[in-house]
């Protein structure tokens with residue numbers, strides 16, 4: 001049965017091994033597939049979303065040797081992919097579908113991209129419109145809005161484009177498309193989103209420049225096959241950072257976690273809430289910053305107000321931030337977060353309804369949520385809505401809730417963190 005029971009924990013101690021970064025793993029596979037020659041991707045994430053990207057690239061004729069925690073990718077160069085014999089199933093992964101669209105829009109063949117029930121409800125006009133301005137021929141369901149997408153590749157032309165929303169997936173899709181043009185593509189973001197694509201493209205030798213919120217890429221230059229090491233995923237580490245903070249006397253260390261500043265808005269917010277978090281041994285791995293993170297349990301944190309400008313740097317951490325907010329002193333508000341409504345589930349609605357079942361007073365807004373703390377969390381039967389980050393956030397809430405919590409749809413964690421429940425068991429004392 002796809003459910004798990006979790007009881008209140010007295011204290012959490014020890015070290016958790018955090019899985020490799022999902023965003024960087026996707027990019028390492030996709031970019032190596034269009035680089036020239038043999039790339040090694042070390043410490044790659046093994047999880048549902050990454051399987052989707054590996055299979056998608058294989059179906060485009062890329063040979064990928066699977067050695068478990070590392071893969072060897074025989075890149076085809078910028079124009080070497082071949083027409084897939086079947087539709088490409090991106091599963092639950094928006095990153096796979098949106099990034100690969102930017103590549104396929106420039107290849108002279110026909111491809112169809114689809115996904116599971118959740119992905120088929122997610123908005124795609126945000127990539128279809130700018131890619132079409134570049135000359136792409138893309139059609140999609142619901143008046144060019146939702147997967148499946150049918151793409152007939154074309155010679156693309158560069159564009160200058162200001163993105164209406166901050167989205168690393170949209171930005172990356174356009175940068176990838178820009179690689180195949182014979183000019184300079186210039187993209188401006190409203191607020192900076194994660195910059196793993198810019199960093200990795202630069203690491204692989206692309207002609208890319210970044211100035212504040214503006215990124216330019218000059219097309220036509222081959223990417224170099226390389227060795228890429230993937231750091232631990234900050235978004236996976238976030239669940240254990242919060243778990244440690246919310247249970248007094250806990251002490252947790254997380255090693256080799258990516259701390260790219262475009263991802264670590266949660267650390268800034270937690271510090272504002274009064275948390276004690278130590279970041280040590282900061283070093284560079286394949287162009288990304290990595291560190292160890294240690295957290296100590298606190299008696300009580302303070303509520304905060306989180307504004308729109310902060311959202312991109314903690315976009316995937318909002319569900320777990322809702323959990324710590326429920327235990328903080330005062331009312332926490334999160335606004336300008338309407339993007340949360342179009343993730344793997346409507347994450348505002350999912351967290352509001354399930355935390356209410358656990359005894360939290362919550363108000364929902366179209367663009368956010370307010371959470372009244374401190375709540376006396378109580379065990380309940382809650383639902384993940386098939387969303388990995390909702391399943392994990394509720395599991396962490398369960399550690400602080402009186403009695404036992406049953407989480408339905410717990411296997412969703414396999415999308416990004418297959419060993420999640422074992423990791424919890426290993427630190428409960």
Ligand code: S3P
Pocket residue numbers: 022023024095166167168169170172193194315316339
């Ligand atoms: C991702 C970007 C973010 C994030 C997603 C992964 C990426 O999505 O929520 O989990 O790897 O580029 P958006 O770009 O849609 O905000």
